[in-house]
Amino acid sequence: MAHEPQRRALARYLEEHNLKHTRQRELILDAFLDVQGHITSDDLYQRIRETEPQIGYTTVYRTMKLLCEAGLAAERHFDEGSTRYEIAHDHHDHLVCTRCGTIVEFECEMIEKTQEEIAKRYGFQILRHRHELYGLCEKCQGVLKRPPSELA
């Protein structure tokens, strides 16, 4: 039942912004950290309601935004539609399996540098970017190679 550093970070953020420290906010932070990222607000809401049925999904949505502002979470929009949240950490990009939904993070210094060069060429000043590779993870490639009879 820990996540002490993040709890303290949240507490600090709330104080600094004259916001209130509520049971719900602590609860949602804990649940979010437990699942280890790349989760939608709704998934998180479903999980939390199992043990805390009185919590509203509006509050989960609102709190995830708050955690982003506090620098504890980061919003991501993959092709599938709904917003996902990951635990905020160093810059990185993603590989997304279009069959099973697995999300793997990667980082590539060389691509980052090349992007800067491209931006310069067009006179742009890059503020952020989005780089997602969609395809099949190792497991799903295997599954799709089997004869049709073996497929569910």
Added chain:
Amino acid sequence: MAHEPQRRALARYLEEHNLKHTRQRELILDAFLDVQGHITSDDLYQRIRETEPQIGYTTVYRTMKLLCEAGLAAERHFDEGSTRYEIAHDHHDHLVCTRCGTIVEFECEMIEKTQEEIAKRYGFQILRHRHELYGLCEKCQGVLKRPPSELA
């Protein structure tokens, strides 16, 4: 009033799929090609209704999907929200100005290759990808550098 090659491509696609050749489809194709891409269905609908007020926006949405299937248009989802369509052509990625909305296309062989290497490292087979650089175009950097008094 031309776009003959694309009109013929659409006609061929419709025939091959036992779909019907309608005035609306031709109209929407023409309007789409006229604006030179990166337009939303709704923008396109607004434009078309100026000269053809009886056309429904449902038809515009449906037809843009059709043009994608026919390989004449391609769907793009930038951060701002609604789906944009561009004229289908060789693979490329985008620079997007977050202030004025200007969209510039770029292509980088080196990044493409690097992506493949990254995918291999994680056992992924890439099917498609999305690479967007968000920032300020040259013009907007200039505007934002002026003293506040000059800003609208």
Added chain:
DNA sequence: CCTCAATTTGAAAATGAATTTCGTTTTCGG
């Protein structure tokens, strides 16, 4: 502890893009 203004909560309603429904109209092969 108490009070009370400010904030937060949560249910319900609203939003906005996109899709579906369905009765009517159009297309096109015979």
Added chain:
DNA sequence: CCGAAAACGAAATTCATTTTCAAATTGAGG
């Protein structure tokens, strides 16, 4: 020209998300 199939378009629906608003909670100052 006929009629079945396809397409149209207005309206309703969906789905994720945001907003609204009355009631509940928080926490600073007494």
